[in-house]
Amino acid sequence: MGNQAKAAYVLAADFGAGSGRVVRGALEGRKLTLKEVHRFPNDPVQLRAELYWDFLRLFHELKQGMQKGTEGMSSPIQSIAVDTWGVDYGLVDGAGRLLGNPRHYRDTRHARSMNDVLAMVSEQELYSMSGVLPQQINSLFQLFGELRERAADVRPDTRLLFMPDLFHYYLSGEQACEYTIASTSGLLHTGEARWNEVLMSRLDLPESLFPRLVQPGTVLGELTGDLVQELRTGPMNVVSAGSHDTASALAAIPATQSDFAFISCGTWSLMGVERESPVLSDLSHKLGFTNEGTVSGKVRTLKNRSGLWLLQECKRQWQRENRCYSYQELIQLASTATAHQSFVSPGDDVFMSPGDMPARIRQQCQSAGQSVPGTVGEIVRCILESLALEFRQTLDELEQITGTKPAVIHMVGGGVHNRMLCQFTANAAGVPVIAGPVEASAAGNCLMQYVALGELGSLSDAREIIGGSFEPDIYTPEQQDCWQEAYGTYQQIYVLKQQQP
DSSP states (O other): OOTTOOOOEEEEEEEOSSEEEEEEEEEETTEEEEEEEEEEEOOOEEETTEEEOOHHHHHHHHHHHHHHHHTTOSSOEEEEEEEBOSSOEEEEOTTSOBOSOOBOTTOTHHHHHHHHHHTTSOHHHHHHHHSSOOOTTSHHHHHHHHHHHOGGGOOTTOEEEEHHHHHHHHHHSOOOEEHHHHTTTTOBOTTSSSBOHHHHHHTTOOGGGOOOEEOSSEEEEEOOHHHHHHHTOOOOEEEEOSOBHHHHHHHTOOOSSSOEEEEEESSSEEEEEEESSOOOOHHHHHHTOEEEEOTTSOEEEEEEEOTTHHHHHHHHHHHHTTOOOOHHHHHHHHHTSOTTSOOOOTTOGGGSSSSOHHHHHHHHHHHTTOOOOOSHHHHHHHHHHHHHHHHHHHHHHHHHHHSOOOSEEEEESGGGGOHHHHHHHHHHHSSOEEEOOTTHHHHHHHHHHHHHTTSOOOHHHHHHHHHHHOOOEEEOOOOHHHHHHHHHHHHIIIIIHHHOO
């Protein structure tokens, strides 16, 4: 496709850690419109002691979305691109067969693998070599453990593909790893689109596993003939957009100034700033910041936060107890609960795994000597207030490691639907929160496809279109005194005590 091509419609498949959606995008003049054509749950599968993603089911849902996205269209779909959560991957053999379902980043094996790697390469070395904070979810630790368990299955023609790259391979037949998703892995040189051969050598990771790296906005190829025939979609290009959902979401932030922080809020909340270069100081390492790639070649220095995972798991637990609530009902119950009675540390390891989340929340509050939330509304309010206070803490830490304080927070993603969380975040942080677009990952995905197709020229061009296409909600800080007091309490319980020898 050249500059003469008319890129009227594209499909964006956006897979989150809790749900997925296929969206049809249309760029008409200087306005982007999105239409969700298919939405589906993304539930992990526990098999004995191991946790997996059901890739075959997800690929089926992708094909369903492609069919729905092309039905009744008088104009052709020009392209499709997939974005997903980070770090997870699949292995493909020389014949193109998937060597088993990809492991979930919450699988317990990864903690053991991390300990084994850190016995060979220190945390400080890994951080300086890759720019990525060592965490048990990292692809590096996952892969090290998998190769140890199934070395006989890995041959010179075996390839590693991150989740969006895996979808793109089975759509186009082309094997490649896109830079923004690869930058979450801990396997690249710091701030570069280049595999870290030195690290691979030290850990005995075969370089043959890793295919070529491509930049966001790359046309990989065309939809395979068998899929065109099966789905009756007509031909279309397959594009690596911003394949990491956070990279796509960041591309869709309607920022008109550079001094902003962002929160991409879903199952995880990723909070950080956009920079020209990574932050690799001892302090940034100590505080838990990582450095990943953006669609424009810059760096997003950010911190992974637990996001709405706690609320999602509480909702699932109550469903198991035959207490079914909608999210709207949960927010309403929280609005009637007393403010600032108890807080948790949402990123604590105790909350990492699926299970009885309300019990764990009550236990942490009790252990900290706080009022124990008893009702559903009290638990939900505890979660949302704690998330907002954790965002405030992260904002302060960003100022410490960069020397500048963001003047505004752009919040995007599904968490934007939670108006209580948005307002709480503004209250706790003391700066305005600009919320939207909700489907930021899908919007950024679409815009990067238009860049690939020659319809748009730059990220600033794309952000200008976002600003003219979606009306954000703006939340100004309220009740500053009581939120400042609550922050002091939160710090005393979960921050200052941890810093004591």
